[in-house]
Amino acid sequence: MxxxxxxxxxxxxxxxxxxxxxxxxxxxxxxxxxxxxxxxxxxxxxxxxxxxxxxxxxxxxxxxxxxxxxxxxxxxxxxxxxxxxxxxxxxxxxxxxxxxxxxxxxxxxxxxxxxxxxxxxxxxIGGLAITEPDAGSDTASIKTIAKEKTDRFIICGSKIFITNGSIADVLILYAKTSPEKERKGISAFIYETKSPGFSVSKKFEKIGMRGSPTAGLFFENSPCSKENLLGEKDKGFDILVKCFEVERITIAAISTGIAISALEWQIGHSRERKQFGAPIGNFEMIQQKIADDSANLEVIRTYLYLLAKNYDFKKDNRIETATVKLLAGELGVKASLDAIQILGGYGYTKEYPVERYLRDAKLMDIGAGTAEIMRYIIARVLLKKYIF
Ligand SMILES: Cc1cc2nc3c(=O)[nH]c(=O)nc-3n(C[C@H](O)[C@H](O)[C@H](O)COP(=O)(O)OP(=O)(O)OC[C@H]3O[C@@H](n4cnc5c(N)ncnc54)[C@H](O)[C@@H]3O)c2cc1C
Structure with a gap:
């Protein structure tokens, strides 16, 4: 069934x-x-x-x-x-x-x-600080530096678009410990925001995900104890890539959650709203939206649940996690847009939540790797791995 x-x-x-x-x-x-x-x-x-x-x-x-x-x-x-x-x-x-x-x-x-x-x-409260003003999709190009001293690292640099950045007590922070080694010179830290030299530069006014604070951060000669190095020095990029897998699976869950609600609005309104003497759900062009979104939701959500259940941290899951994040992200946006369309003028007002769904859903095409980067990962891994 x-x-x-x-x-x-x-x-x-x-x-x-x-x-x-x-x-x-x-x-x-x-x-x-x-x-x-x-x-x-x-x-x-x-x-x-x-x-x-x-x-x-x-x-x-x-x-x-x-x-x-x-x-x-x-x-x-x-x-x-x-x-x-x-x-x-x-x-x-x-x-x-x-x-x-x-x-x-x-x-x-x-x-x-x-x-x-x-x-x-x-x-x-925790958060994660990777992205910088000049380093978004290209995470390896971060410029924040962690200079090693006898008992501590001194952090200098800035981060941007950090979820919980203004309220976090602790951040997983990525910085370069050996800048000349590029991605092989990145380390991960457990950074406490009460450290001197830390400040929040800006809280962003966003179109969606409002209520989830997004901030810019400054690190001005800010100390981080050596005890707070996460994993080995210069091995942070491996941690980053691995943790992206789990992030992408869970981000997909936010997209499916939005898509479920959007679909519920599509169905509910199509049953109740009458035009030309019949519920609009009787019209095939409305049915197509409901059917397409429902079919995609069912398949993507089942894949998401199976992936989460069988996820093995030791394996390379880049294709699977990029796939689910990409498809769920695009579905969240489409299902929200379709809900707005089915609600007609009502959908375009702030009286109904479907416009919020769209604004929120769009982030999942951008954060944790954009839709383009998900496609890039899938294609690149396949091209390297398989000969058809
Ligand atoms: C609300 C919000 C919350 C966020 N939370 C966090 C957080 O908690 N921690 C954190 O570290 N970051 C966070 N981010 C940052 C987010 O991960 C980045 O915005 C995202 O990775 C994209 O980077 P960018 O904005 O610099 O875009 P860019 O990398 O500049 O990309 C711009 C455009 O170019 C495209 N592009 C780039 N490279 C390629 C390529 N190789 N091929 C094809 N197209 C390409 C992109 O897909 C995009 O369309 C958050 C962002 C937002 C908006």
Whole structure:
């Protein structure tokens, strides 16, 4: 039966988790989702409530106070939250997937014990700082420097478009420790934003994902203890590439969450709205939009759930993760646009959430690697790997 494949992938625990998140989203997020967007203020109270339910501990093993290292659970939580507020899901993703997860995978025991319980409980907020004003898609070209001293690194440089940048206590920060070695001279750090020399340069006014703060950051001779080097010196690019895989899977969950809600609006409105004496759902051009978006959603979402369930961190998953991020990202945008079209004039107003879905969905074509870069990765890996 349609929809059953996903149910087959989920365990009883996953289904229970989905119901718990769904209830919380309906009761606590749905009533304020438009307000979060309108005010563009980070909903700290909701974040704390999510922490109380353990959602900030997704991808953190139980021994460190988390929910468990289960990617499918993370996908479920992020998808459900995104059905009402993609921006809240994005901030949660930056916290858990982009900050806690790299520490869990690449941190030493001391680092894990120091940071993971606090991140899992929401006592501190996390983020990830890669992008710079002159280094976006080309991550290897970052210019931020980390100069090695006896007991510390001194960070100099700037970052841009950092989710949670203005509210984060801890960042996974990428900087060059051996600039002459280019990508092989990048290191990853667990950087505490209370360090001297750190400042937030700018909070960006965005078209979507409002309520999830996006900031520019400055590091002016800012110290970072040697104990906070994540993994080995000059091996940061390997961490970055590996963590992008998990980021792309979870970003896809935000897109499918938006697409589900957009499709629900398409169907609901097509049933109720009458023109020419009949529900508009009777018209084939409306049916085509619903059918295409539903078909794509079913296939992409099933692929996403299977990928999350079977994800093996030790393998090379670049094609699979780029594929799901690309297709889910484009579906989120298309389903939102179709919802606007089906709602007609109503869809073009701010009285309905579908215009917000579109503004939010568009980020997933850009962040964590643009749609063009996803295509580039897929083609490049295939061209190197396979001879047809
Ligand atoms: C709301 C928001 C939140 C973000 N959060 C974070 C975060 O938490 N941490 C972080 O580090 N970054 C974050 N980013 C940054 C994001 O990852 C980058 O914006 C993204 O990687 C693209 O980089 P860019 O903006 O510099 O675009 P560019 O790299 O300058 O790209 C511009 C255009 O050129 C295209 N292009 C570039 N190279 C190629 C190529 N080889 N082939 C074909 N086309 C190409 C791109 O696809 C794009 O269309 C965020 C961005 C936004 C908007």
């Amino acid at each position: 349609f929809g059953d494949l996903i149910s087959d992938i989920l365990s009883e625990e996953h289904k229970l988790l989905r119901e718990t998140v769904r209830k919380f989203v309906k009761e606590r997020i749905a009533p304020v989702a438009s307000e979060i967007d309108e005010k563009d203020e980070f909903p700290e109270n909701l974040f704390k409530e999510m922490a109380g339910l353990g959602f900030t501990g997704i991808l953190v093993p139980e021994e460190y106070g988390g929910f468990g290292d289960d990617l499918l659970s993370a996908v479920i939580v992020l998808e459900e939250i995104s059905r009402e507020s993609a921006s809240l899901a994005l901030s949660l993703l930056a916290h858990s997937v982009l900050c806690a997860h790299p520490i869990m995978r690449f941190g030493n025991e001391k680092q894990k014990k120091k940071y993971l319980p606090k991140l899992a409980s929401g006592e501190i």
